[in-house]
Amino acid sequence: MLCSSISPVLTVSLVGALLWNRVQGFWVIHSVPRFPPIAEEGYDYPATGRRNGQSGICVTFKYNQYETIDSQLLVCNPNIYSCSIPATFHQELVHMPQLCTRFRPSKIPVRYLTTLQSAQGQTFLHFAKSDSFLDDIFAAWIAQQLKTHFLTETWQRKRQELPSNCSLPYHVYNIKAIKVSRQSYFSSYQDHAKWGISQKGTKDHWTCIGDLNRSPHQAFRSGGFICTQNRNIYQAFQKLVLYYEDCN
Ligand SMILES: *[C@@H]1O[C@H](CO)[C@@H](O)[C@H](O)[C@H]1NC(C)=O
Numbered sequence: 001m002l003c004s005s006i007s008p009v010l011t012v013s014l015v016g017a018l019l020w021n022r023v024q025g026f027w028v029i030h031s032v033p034r035f036p037p038i039a040e041e042g043y044d045y046p047a048t049g050r051r052n053g054q055s056g057i058c059v060t061f062k063y064n065q066y067e068t069i070d071s072q073l074l075v076c077n078p079n080i081y082s083c084s085i086p087a088t089f090h091q092e093l094v095h096m097p098q099l100c101t102r103f104r105p106s107k108i109p110v111r112y113l114t115t116l117q118s119a120q121g122q123t124f125l126h127f128a129k130s131d132s133f134l135d136d137i138f139a140a141w142i143a144q145q146l147k148t149h150f151l152t153e154t155w156q157r158k159r160q161e162l163p164s165n166c167s168l169p170y171h172v173y174n175i176k177a178i179k180v181s182r183q184s185y186f187s188s189y190q191d192h193a194k195w196g197i198s199q200k201g202t203k204d205h206w207t208c209i210g211d212l213n214r215s216p217h218q219a220f221r222s223g224g225f226i227c228t229q230n231r232n233i234y235q236a237f238q239k240l241v242l243y244y245e246d247c248n
Pocket residue numbers: 135136139140165166167168
């Protein structure tokens with residue numbers, strides 16, 4: 001996956017990786033803790049990602065999208081554990097080198113929504129929230145913004161759950177179990193994944209993949225979701241839904 005032609009630049013965050021050169025690069029957004037490992041440890045899938053279900057997406061972007069991605073990272077403030085950004089990029093991608101040194105400017109947007117274009121012209125929306133947006137990103141923002149009811153699959157932990165939410169015009173329902181094949185299904189308590197899709201039957205077919213759970217604690221965390229209306233991606237996720245929790 002790591003093409004040698006893209007090798008000089010690498011930043012790795014808690015739940016993602018970004019690589020690029022002056023032509024293009026890719027952004028992996030996923031839920032696997034400590035993946036990829038730091039370069040000195042070699043390239044392998046970590047044990048931390050084996051116990052539970054995980055989700056992720058990898059998108060190729062032309063370099064002209066990287067200033068936008070750079071600004072989004074400032075807002076979602078990933079916990080970066082490995083960085084290598086040559087000085088030649090520092091004037092264009094100003095935030096990433098700062099984030100690598102743990103420097104944070106004092107003025108950061110509370111949240112920011114932007115459009116990104118993949119290298120082959122697919123449109124993505126990226127929702128970034130800072131830790132001062134003290135709300136559930138799905139119920140308070142993404143569902144209302146995209147005007148679609150969402151089914152969300154995020155890591156559920158007993159006594160740390162936000163219930164399904166129908167208070168606002170667009171609802172958010174917690175998926176409680178997914179099926180991977182006809183014989184095999186598992187509960188969201190074992191699924192560390194973080195994604196949401198438009199409820200079946202709605203005309204919009206959104207899929208969002210990101211790095212925040214629907215949990216009261218994660219309202220205090222920064223993070224984000226990347227969303228697409230790609231039909232193949234939607235169908236792949238839609239097929240996984242076994243059942244979800246209605247509102248009380
Ligand atoms: C639903 O979500 C909104 C936005 O986060 C919140 O203000 C509201 O209190 C929630 N409703 C319930 C019943 O939890």
